Amino acid sequence: MKFHIFTFGCQMNVCDSDWLCRSLTAMGFEQGAEEEADLFLINTCSVREKPEQKIYSLLGRLTSYWKKNKDVFVGVGGCVAQQVGKKFFQRFPHVRLVFGTDGIAMVPQTILRLISEPELRVSLLDFEDYYPERENNWPEKMPAQAYVNIMQGCDNFCAYCIVPYTRGRQKSRSSKAILDECRTLVNLGVKEITLLGQNVNSYGLDKFGDGVSFAELLYQVAAIDGLKRLRFTTSHPKDIADEVIKAFGELSCLCPQLHLPLQSGSNRILKLMGRKYTREEYLDIVDKLRKVCPDIALTTDLIVGFPGETEEDFEQTLEMIELVRFENSFSFKYSDRPGVRAEKMQPKVLEEVKVRRLAVLQELQEKLTGESYAGRVGKIDEVLVEGLSKKQGKDMKFWRGRDSGGRVVNVPCSSDRDLTGEIVRVKIVEAKKHSLLGEWVDE
Known part of the structure; x- marks a missing residue:
């Protein structure tokens, strides 16, 4: 079975979604594109009104997959799930799992149960009176x-x-x-x-x-x-x-x-x-x-x-x-x-x-x-390279990373070597609206 995870909101939600992805992969599930998936998990945010509205819009869109294949189902988690709870079941027939922020640790095993019991719908909304630790299922190598x-x-x-x-x-x-x-x-x-x-x-x-x-x-x-x-x-x-x-x-x-x-x-x-x-x-x-x-x-x-x-x-x-x-x-x-x-x-x-x-x-x-x-122009800093920039030059690769202050820095490089995850010394040569342009500093 292929799964696809949608993540809204804060870094804690990103962290939780990464854990879900590792856990499902370790159990034999395969991560896939939206149009390929049979299982959808939505990690939600309700701090502001707009992200909440996006959830309802997304659930409406996912209905089309369920209409074509009744084995498709959705799990809604995070803050909106904790807030709305079982009402998701009333409004969306393809939602079979609702889990709160403390219930996430039980999600992988619950998904197995839902697959084996097609009529079942489960809510995991109770708050625990302790921090629920999780099995991490780390891969052999992690990103930087x-x-x-x-x-x-x-x-x-x-x-x-x-x-x-x-x-x-x-x-x-x-x-x-x-x-x-x-x-x-x-x-x-x-x-x-x-x-x-x-x-x-x-x-x-x-x-x-x-x-x-x-x-x-x-x-x-x-x-x-x-x-x-x-x-x-x-x-x-x-x-x-x-x-x-x-x-x-x-x-x-x-x-x-x-x-x-x-x-x-x-x-x-x-x-x-x-x-x-x-x-x-x-x-x-x-x-x-x-x-x-x-x-x-x-x-x-x-x-x-x-x-x-x-x-x-x-x-x-x-x-x-x-x-x-x-x-x-x-x-x-x-x-x-x-x-x-x-x-x-x-x-x-x-x-x-x-x-x-x-x-x-x-x-x-x-x-x-x-x-x-x-004011950063002319300064030298270390940049942790996150990957290739979205915008590329005609004759030069541009890599994207962050300096020690968390600013986005784009750096051109003629090398074909994959620089993802490396920390490199960079001199800032130009300030853009939302990023900086740098050049390599020879060691």
Whole structure:
């Protein structure tokens, strides 16, 4: 049987889909293109409204395969599955499996059961009271980059966020399991590891912690022989410890990049959001980071049009963007998510106002990104090659990778050698809108 996986949303979903792919392959299933598949798995995201709408559209499209072949079936997982649950069964006859974020560990064996019992439909939606470990089924060699989950869920309950309801309360994974996985990955060829969690800064602070803090975990992972690069995401500003900030100045493999969601530059809106920090505290964190790591690339998340946001609040957000000079930001119009506190908050900001504010914010960010990228010209950095660039020259191959700050760098090379997974020294010669152009530096 051939399977095809659709993945929406965050890196944690990407990590989960990779695990599903390895597990099914180890059981004898074959990964195939959409038009070849008999089994479809959709890993969903419900943080914003648009990804959720995409799921329903996709399920409608997949109905055509089921109408031609009634053996075709779909499993829906992730945050939307946790939220919608068994209602998928009522609306879509080809959906036979619905699994939540804690139920993913049981998916491979459940698929075998569904194949043997054609009339069966199964939901795996219960939250576990521990971090459910999984059998990894590693291949003989891994790509150069890998994600490692260190925790699941979130205890913050920000007013706009559905994550605590769809991924459950925070559950830290044991430090031993994390370190064992990281060592295995490095032995299999991984050069860069990204540690993942809804709020990595609070790792170990829940009842499942084993006494190892996030800062201590960073130092232990960084000490693994053969690991070249280490990153982590996502960080909540209220929980970032001075020891974590200090690590950016002490750990050579910890990349000078941090995604630190701001959400709003207004203290009034931050309080309504339940973010538990002020703009002054956020700026203090930025100052500490740049003192220990002057070249750090800071990115962020921003919401415009949160209920009650005034023009003054929005101007304060723009002011914060300029003060911090974020290298990039992910910005969104506020949208109500079912069951969260902000859903009942008033007054709602008019849609046309949200559209205008988002356009203004993104124009400012584009300007700052351009200035930051222009400032990279002439600098030499190491680039981890991810593969061939989408755009190729007539007489020259272009390779695509990321520098230590996470920026996309395209580099021409006349060699026919496959450079995927190699770390190469590159001099930046030109700044594009969303990427950099580099040239090889002779060793």
